[in-house]
Amino acid sequence: MTLLQVDGLTKSFGARRVLRDVTFSLAEGEVVGLVGTNGAGKSTLGDILAGITAADSGVMTLRRRPYAPLSTGDARQLGVGVVEQLVRIDPALTVAQAVFRGTPQAGRPRAELRRQAQVLLSEVTLDVDPDTLVGELPHFLHGVVEVARVLAEDTRLVVLDEVSAALLPVEVSALHAVTARLVRQGRGVLYISHRLPEMLEVVDRVLVLRDGRIALDSPADTLDPVRLAAETVGEPVLPAPRVAPAPPRTREVAVSPAGSRAAPADEVALEVRNLRVPGTVQGVDLLVHRGEVVGLTGHRSSGVGEIAGALSGELPAVTDELLLHGQPRSLGSPVEDGTLRLPAYRPDEDAYGVDPGETIARTLTQERRGALPDLQKEIATLRGVIRTVHRMDVKTLSIRTVFGALSGGDQHKLALARWMATSTEDVVVLHEPTRGLDVLAREQVRRMLDEATGRGTSVVVVSVDPDELAECCDRVGIVSSGRVAHWIDTSGLPVAAVRERIAEATSTHSAA
Numbered sequence: 001m002t003l004l005q006v007d008g009l010t011k012s013f014g015a016r017r018v019l020r021d022v023t024f025s026l027a028e029g030e031v032v033g034l035v036g037t038n039g040a041g042k043s044t045l046g047d048i049l050a051g052i053t054a055a056d057s058g059v060m061t062l063r064r065r066p067y068a069p070l071s072t073g074d075a076r077q078l079g080v081g082v083v084e085q086l087v088r089i090d091p092a093l094t095v096a097q098a099v100f101r102g103t104p105q106a107g108r109p110r111a112e113l114r115r116q117a118q119v120l121l122s123e124v125t126l127d128v129d130p131d132t133l134v135g136e137l138p139h140f141l142h143g144v145v146e147v148a149r150v151l152a153e154d155t156r157l158v159v160l161d162e163v164s165a166a167l168l169p170v171e172v173s174a175l176h177a178v179t180a181r182l183v184r185q186g187r188g189v190l191y192i193s194h195r196l197p198e199m200l201e202v203v204d205r206v207l208v209l210r211d212g213r214i215a216l217d218s219p220a221d222t223l224d225p226v227r228l229a230a231e232t233v234g235e236p237v238l239p240a241p242r243v244a245p246a247p248p249r250t251r252e253v254a255v256s257p258a259g260s261r262a263a264p265a266d267e268v269a270l271e272v273r274n275l276r277v278p279g280t281v282q283g284v285d286l287l288v289h290r291g292e293v294v295g296l297t298g299h300r301s302s303g304v305g306e307i308a309g310a311l312s313g314e315l316p317a318v319t320d321e322l323l324l325h326g327q328p329r330s331l332g333s334p335v336e337d338g339t340l341r342l343p344a345y346r347p348d349e350d351a352y353g354v355d356p357g358e359t360i361a362r363t364l365t366q367e368r369r370g371a372l373p374d375l376q377k378e379i380a381t382l383r384g385v386i387r388t389v390h391r392m393d394v395k396t397l398s399i400r401t402v403f404g405a406l407s408g409g410d411q412h413k414l415a416l417a418r419w420m421a422t423s424t425e426d427v428v429v430l431h432e433p434t435r436g437l438d439v440l441a442r443e444q445v446r447r448m449l450d451e452a453t454g455r456g457t458s459v460v461v462v463s464v465d466p467d468e469l470a471e472c473c474d475r476v477g478i479v480s481s482g483r484v485a486h487w488i489d490t491s492g493l494p495v496a497a498v499r500e501r502i503a504e505a506t507s508t509h510s511a512a
């Protein structure tokens with residue numbers, strides 16, 4: 001039976017028409033995937049369903065009754081629960097309070113909430129004490145808390161907006177198990193994601209949102225990730241030209257682009273011997289060549305985050321030897337001459353270091369504010385901003401749009417471009433540089449990486465996403481029990497093969 005019917009939905013923000021004539025249906029017990037480029041309007045559609053924003057025109061029905069929610073509370077009462085892309089939970093709430101907020105149980109005694117929350121948290125495989133303050137959880141876990149919340153709610157339709165973007169494959173599997181449970185309860189699920197291979201594993205049907213309309217509505221089993229990526233952008237997805245292409249070698253869309261990047265130099269940029277972080281990391285050796293992109297991945301407790309934290313000087317650590325361009329360096333604090341602190345980029349909106357109320361133009365030029373002595377320089381700077389916005393294909397009508405009004409992916413693209421442009425070090429750490437980006441944006445980021453590595457920059461990529469590691473890295477280290485347990489050379493391998501090797505190595509080493 002039809003659960004949700006959407007007819008002729010339109011929505012504009014000022015002169016920017018985002019949704020033009022969106023029409024689709026979703027049945028009870030059905031999981032429907034929603035894909036589209038960054039800024040295509042997926043979250044806007046999710047927000048309309050959630051009662052966060054109203055459509056300009058169009059009609060929605062939920063279980064054949066008119067559906068036009070005025071707020072998230074209203075939407076929940078009428079039967080729609082949403083996990084938003086940029087989750088913001090009051091950090092002062094405990095996890096149990098966060099799970100039950102907005103539900104009739106919210107006022108129940110703390111011990112009872114704790115018990116009930118424990119059950120839901122174990123269903124979403126979130127191993128935290130329900131009395132933990134939300135503010136103490138790493139940001140990527142807030143989405144998982146929200147998934148527990150929608151399980152607690154008595155809703156008929158659940159919208160999951162980019163919930164999997166920051167999750168490890170094993171956590172994505174848990175999310176898919178929760179999705180299956182929602183379906184068994186007869187609920188419908190709208191599943192928004194850019195991680196196409198994983199999405200195709202869980203959805204029954206896929207909607208492609210393009211140019212404000214549903215451009216494709218197709219059963220999932222007739223699609224594969226490459227075709228779906230092409231449908232998303234409305235054109236064949238071709239690899240970008242490389243900065244320094246390798247000797248003739250045909251490359252298909254799904255072949256690891258790192259395989260055709262010019263081989264890293266023999267020169268070693270960073271050498272780490274026997275890195276130890278008390279209690280988590282023991283005996284890590286790391287060799288990063290000039291112009292090389294080295295990936296690191298592993299389970300949350302593997303020590304991968306701590307290795308990155310130690311290299312960025314965020315955690316106390318020791319090594320037997322640490323050489324940057326052959327020069328001895330040390331780790332730890334206090335920061336003295338010779339202390340290594342690799343700059344690190346994280347795609348969490350709180351960590352962009354960007355004021356969301358500032359315009360795009362200001363955001364991209366902020367460092368140089370006050371240093372524009374003449375009009376010609378100002379014009380050149382603004383031209384540079386416009387070039388970046390075009391090059392990164394940011395969906396906006398003006399560089400005076402405020403940064404916070406951009407789609408989540410567009411914010412991330414610009415924040416990364418700004419970070420790379422202003423980074424002065426030639427060995428850097430990037431956490432999930434393509435998180436939440438569409439297929440073309442991922443290519444743009446890879447091109448940015450190519451340009452940086454072409455100039456001799458070396459990059460350590462820390463990621464949960466096997467596709468991202470396959471697409472960006474020359475080598476991928478699987479971290480387990482505080483060590484790099486296995487290295488995978490990605491060169492020339494198709495993305496799918498690298499993904500499989502990462503999955504295989506991760507499960508072998510986590511079982512060991």
Ligand SMILES: Nc1ncnc2c1ncn2[C@@H]1O[C@H](COP(=O)(O)OP(=O)(O)OP(=O)(O)O)[C@@H](O)[C@H]1O
Pocket residue numbers: 013016018036037038039040041042043044045085395396405406407408409410436
């Ligand atoms: N409050 C707002 N004010 C102005 N423009 C907005 C606002 N919210 C969204 N937009 C614009 O609407 C467009 C669609 O944004 P939306 O967040 O829905 O895209 P999306 O498909 O979810 O993208 P992503 O994959 O990057 O998350 C973007 O161009 C964005 O700038």
